[in-house]
Amino acid sequence: MGIGNIFKAFQPKDKVFFVLFEEVASNLVKMSKEFHEGLIDFDLNDDTLLKKMSDYEHKMDDLTHEIFVQLGENFITPFDREDINYLASGLDDIADYIFSSAKYIFLYKTPEVKEFSEFSLLIHKSCVELQNAIHNLNGFKNPAEVKESCIKINSFENIADDVLSQALVKLFESNDPINIIKVKDVLEYLEIVTDKAEDVANTIENIVIKYA
Amino acid sequence: MGIGNIFKAFQPKDKVFFVLFEEVASNLVKMSKEFHEGLIDFDLNDDTLLKKMSDYEHKMDDLTHEIFVQLGENFITPFDREDINYLASGLDDIADYIFSSAKYIFLYKTPEVKEFSEFSLLIHKSCVELQNAIHNLNGFKNPAEVKESCIKINSFENIADDVLSQALVKLFESNDPINIIKVKDVLEYLEIVTDKAEDVANTIENIVIKYA
Amino acid sequence: MGIGNIFKAFQPKDKVFFVLFEEVASNLVKMSKEFHEGLIDFDLNDDTLLKKMSDYEHKMDDLTHEIFVQLGENFITPFDREDINYLASGLDDIADYIFSSAKYIFLYKTPEVKEFSEFSLLIHKSCVELQNAIHNLNGFKNPAEVKESCIKINSFENIADDVLSQALVKLFESNDPINIIKVKDVLEYLEIVTDKAEDVANTIENIVIKYA
Numbered sequence: 001m002g003i004g005n006i007f008k009a010f011q012p013k014d015k016v017f018f019v020l021f022e023e024v025a026s027n028l029v030k031m032s033k034e035f036h037e038g039l040i041d042f043d044l045n046d047d048t049l050l051k052k053m054s055d056y057e058h059k060m061d062d063l064t065h066e067i068f069v070q071l072g073e074n075f076i077t078p079f080d081r082e083d084i085n086y087l088a089s090g091l092d093d094i095a096d097y098i099f100s101s102a103k104y105i106f107l108y109k110t111p112e113v114k115e116f117s118e119f120s121l122l123i124h125k126s127c128v129e130l131q132n133a134i135h136n137l138n139g140f141k142n143p144a145e146v147k148e149s150c151i152k153i154n155s156f157e158n159i160a161d162d163v164l165s166q167a168l169v170k171l172f173e174s175n176d177p178i179n180i181i182k183v184k185d186v187l188e189y190l191e192i193v194t195d196k197a198e199d200v201a202n203t204i205e206n207i208v209i210k211y212a
Numbered sequence: 213m214g215i216g217n218i219f220k221a222f223q224p225k226d227k228v229f230f231v232l233f234e235e236v237a238s239n240l241v242k243m244s245k246e247f248h249e250g251l252i253d254f255d256l257n258d259d260t261l262l263k264k265m266s267d268y269e270h271k272m273d274d275l276t277h278e279i280f281v282q283l284g285e286n287f288i289t290p291f292d293r294e295d296i297n298y299l300a301s302g303l304d305d306i307a308d309y310i311f312s313s314a315k316y317i318f319l320y321k322t323p324e325v326k327e328f329s330e331f332s333l334l335i336h337k338s339c340v341e342l343q344n345a346i347h348n349l350n351g352f353k354n355p356a357e358v359k360e361s362c363i364k365i366n367s368f369e370n371i372a373d374d375v376l377s378q379a380l381v382k383l384f385e386s387n388d389p390i391n392i393i394k395v396k397d398v399l400e401y402l403e404i405v406t407d408k409a410e411d412v413a414n415t416i417e418n419i420v421i422k423y424a
Numbered sequence: 425m426g427i428g429n430i431f432k433a434f435q436p437k438d439k440v441f442f443v444l445f446e447e448v449a450s451n452l453v454k455m456s457k458e459f460h461e462g463l464i465d466f467d468l469n470d471d472t473l474l475k476k477m478s479d480y481e482h483k484m485d486d487l488t489h490e491i492f493v494q495l496g497e498n499f500i501t502p503f504d505r506e507d508i509n510y511l512a513s514g515l516d517d518i519a520d521y522i523f524s525s526a527k528y529i530f531l532y533k534t535p536e537v538k539e540f541s542e543f544s545l546l547i548h549k550s551c552v553e554l555q556n557a558i559h560n561l562n563g564f565k566n567p568a569e570v571k572e573s574c575i576k577i578n579s580f581e582n583i584a585d586d587v588l589s590q591a592l593v594k595l596f597e598s599n600d601p602i603n604i605i606k607v608k609d610v611l612e613y614l615e616i617v618t619d620k621a622e623d624v625a626n627t628i629e630n631i632v633i634k635y636a
Contacts, residue, residue: 068417071422072421082294082506085418107377107380108380108384165531168531168532172532177602178387178389181393206492206495209492209493209496209497210496280630281633283630283634284633294506297630315589319589319592319593320592389601390601
């Protein structure tokens with residue numbers, strides 16, 4: 001077997017990570033889409049949304065675990081093991097905090113607050129950009145496109161910051177401390193989702209800087 | 213000196229980490245046992261429990277510092293330096309959040325809430341499994357046993373999640389906002405302890421995947 | 425070109441990181457100084473302080489981004505890439521949480537609480553010590569001095585912990601739940617700043633242990 005063939009033999013193992021990350025990204029896009037659609041008009045007596053989010057979150061746990069198993073087994077990785085670790089954990093965090101947001105909406109039986117769906121739209125848009133970034137990271141074929149998606153995710157996080165600020169100011173006007181505690185918790189979980197998306201975008205940008 | 217002897221010469225240095233990690237784990241088992249026993253029947257006017265937790269936390273700080281000193285000095289480590297770093301920091305976080313939970317119970321003079329001791333029991337059980345996992349990690353002599361302990365810790369964290377959810381629902385029924393703020397803080401600190409134990413279990417699982 | 429010259433050729437690239445970290449540290453010292461001066465006597469109707477903090481925070485984002493760009497381009501780094509990553513992210517977190525503290529003071533229109541400026545003084549002192557530690561880290565010329573600064577930062581964090589505890593006890597005596605929620609948020613953001621400074625000090629100590 002010549003040198004060229006040896007490298008070809010390694011290629012499929014390396015590709016495993018991109019296949020898994022593309023599946024993770026696709027799962028996040030679907031999860032955030034159903035989350036957003038569910039929040040536009042939700043019924044606290046029907047916990048279908050919560051069950052769906054729980055299923056997606058478990059699916060993400062399985063995929064993340066599979067990435068760590070591959071990381072343990074594969075000598076060859078497409079980029080630093082540390083970066084694969086950060087990327088996988090960061091993407092899993094997004095799913096965890098989407099699920100937590102949904103959980104606390106139902107647990108607290110919070111009233112419908114219009115900012116919830118403003119957040120979920122920003123979250124869904126961020127997941128779509130993450131999917132695009134991860135797709136274009138494969139083989140480092142389009143670093144400019146990756147970078148553009150990361151910039152968009154950063155801007156969504158900035159908008160989410162403002163949505164939170166304005167929602168909190170309005171919320172405190174209600175003068176109802178128990179309602180404030182409940183809705184504030186949910187708003188903060190939602191905002192953390194956009195923070196986690198930004199963390200992943202930063203990880204992706206750092207990977208592009210190193211390899212592209 | 214033959215190659216074999218060279219390796220033997222390195223061994224003691226390598227072992228230093230397991231000796232330290234076993235001491236850390238043993239400290240956490242004792243700390244969590246006293247924490248749990250203290251919470252079963254506690255008296256807010258007697259801060260013995262708080263002082264004990266503070267002593268254990270300082271002991272943990274010293275041990276963690278010693279691990280970092282050894283990490284700086286030892287060229288040979290039993291597994292990735294990064295993993296030793298994560299493991300040491302993660303175990304220290306467990307002690308920090310047990311101490312914070314105790315501190316806020318006394319600081320806020322919170323009423324005795326039955327979920328406090330449900331959490332402390334889960335925390336103690338998690339620490340016992342961490343001790344078992346770390347013991348069997350030494351020399352990678354029993355990866356199956358390590359894995360089983362990690363799975364148990366994950367399940368304790370899942371139970372703790374449910375304990376928190378149910379405790380919060382009940383707490384909000386009190387309709388007393390100031391009490392809600394105080395008890396919610398303590399419950400959340402307690403739940404973070406189980407999160408931190410799960411983080412350590414994940415770090416340990418990743419180490420096993422890589423080396424066993 | 426002899427070996428010696430090769431090393432000289434690499435030196436300037438390596439120095440880039442210290443130049444950037446010194447600029448980051450200098451920026452944090454100025455930011456924390458203006459933050460502290462602004463909090464000693466602040467007027468909620470004049471958001472000059474908030475705008476200044478926002479400007480500093482953006483400056484820090486730019487510097488942090490530049491460090492990551494250099495990290496991607498430079499093959500030679502003065503210490504582990506991972507440590508440069510931690511150091512840069514940790515210093516950026518300090519600025520983020522100073523800004524968040526300022527933001528919530530104005531957003532919530534919190535009353536002037538004397539502990540705010542106690543915190544900001546501890547924060548400023550920590551930033552001055554960080555600047556000293558980073559300056560002496562350059563070329564590892566004075567490890568004892570670096571260590572001394574790190575110990576001071578740890579002690580400031582301990583004091584901040586006590587400031588928080590005492591402020592919370594006093595705050596709960598007000599019996600005004602909405603005020604408690606607001607002021608508690610700001611106090612916790614301020615305390616996180618000192619935690620982040622301690623994290624950076626620990627990162628710096630670990631670097632010194634490895635290289636000095």
